[in-house]
Every structure is written in structure tokens, then in C-alpha cells.
């Protein structure tokens with residue numbers, strides 16, 4: 001899978017938000033508010049130890065999958081916006097937990113579990129009137145088998161947009177160096193995707209990403 005190349009910022013690609021400008025897609029927000037959100041996102045990326053560009057790549061993958069499932073218009077826009085800002089709640093999580101080398105202690109997990117709700121609340125405060133985006137952000141760590149967080153939603157309780165976001169976010173994390181491990185090889189990442197079908201990942205959305213990664217189809221659904 002080849003990510004869309006040449007994106008230097010979240011708001012500068014003419015096709016970034018399914019045919020609308022970022023301001024229009026975000027409810028007509030003034031540029032200063034947009035740049036504040038992008039700045040928060042950049043802080044999260046550097047604070048979290050992700051390689052620069054994680055949010056861009058997650059948005060690229062989410063677009064491929066969203067289009068494969070027939071998304072267009074507002075549904076696609078909400079998916080792309082949520083993908084770009086999915087971890088914005090990590091602004092409220094201390095770096096010592098985000099970048100810990102080794103397993104988190106139970107109390108540290110309790111802190112980590114807060115970031116989807118923090119992200120939702122931050123989004124609702126910054127961009128009122130986009131409840132879909134807030135809900136997708138809130139659900140991005142839920143698992144198909146109900147073992148995710150923060151609410152333990154399962155199966156169809158999880159919005160399809162969040163099922164897509166969950167699998168593409170995990171895939172990009174597998175493919176990049178993290179504080180606690182180097183990037184997986186392409187083959188190992190694919191194995192992890194297969195292993196998570198029906199447990200961590202929604203079967204249809206994971207199968208669609210596997211099809212795309214294996215180069216079978218960009219129209220997997």
C-alpha cells in the first residue's frame with residue numbers, strides 16, 4: 001500500500017477533506033481555530049513518540065477504507081477528520097506514560113484509558129455541532145470482541161467509522177518505530193492484522209485493509 005505522497009500539512013491538500021476546504025468541513029471554523037487544532041495535534045505527535053506523519057497516514061488509510069465501503073459526503077468527511085485528530089486527547093496524558101519502555105502498570109493503563117474521552121471532550125469544546133466526529137474519536141480504541149476501551153463496546157455497537165479507524169491506526173502503529181519496539185516487518189504486520197480479525201478488529205473492515213495491503217483491491221467491500 002502506498003500512502004498518498006506529498007502532504008505537508010493537514011489542511012493544505014486540495015482534496016484533503018472529501019472535496020471541501022478544511023474550514024467548511026469543520027463547520028466554518030475560523031483559520032485561527034483550525035491552526036490551534038493542528039498545533040495541538042503536532043504536540044501530541046511529538047509527545048507520543050510517533051514518527052511525524054502518523055495522523056496523516058492514518059487519514060490516508062482511512063480514506064482508502066472509507067471509499068472501499070462506499071463512504072462519501074459528510075460520512076467520509078467525518079471519518080477523515082476523526083482520523084486526523086483521533087489521539088488529540090493524549091495532550092492530557094503525561095509523556096512518561098505515553099513513552100514508557102515496557103508494559104504499563106494497571107494504574108498507568110487507567111490513565112491511558114482516559115484519552116479517547118478527553119479527545120471527545122476537547123473536540124466537542126473546540127468544534128460544537130460535530131457529534132459524529134466526537135463519537136468516532138471516543139470509540140477509536142474499542143475492539144470487536146468488547147475488550148477495548150473506554151466503554152467496552154462490542155461488534156455493531158461500534159460505529160463503522162471507528163471500526164475503520166481502529167484497524168488503520170493499529171496498522172500504522174505496527175509499521176512504525178515506537179518507544180517500546182521497532183517497526184514490524186511488512187510480513188509481521190500482515191500476520192498481526194490476520195491474527196486480530198474478529199477479536200481486536202471488525203472482520204469486514206480488517207479483511208478490506210488486508211486486501212488493500214496485499215494489493216488485491218482498492219475496492220474491497
Ligand SMILES: [Fe+2]
Nearest residue numbers: 086087140141
Ligand atoms: Fe488512541
Ligand SMILES: [Fe+2]
Nearest residue numbers: 054086087169
Ligand atoms: Fe494513533
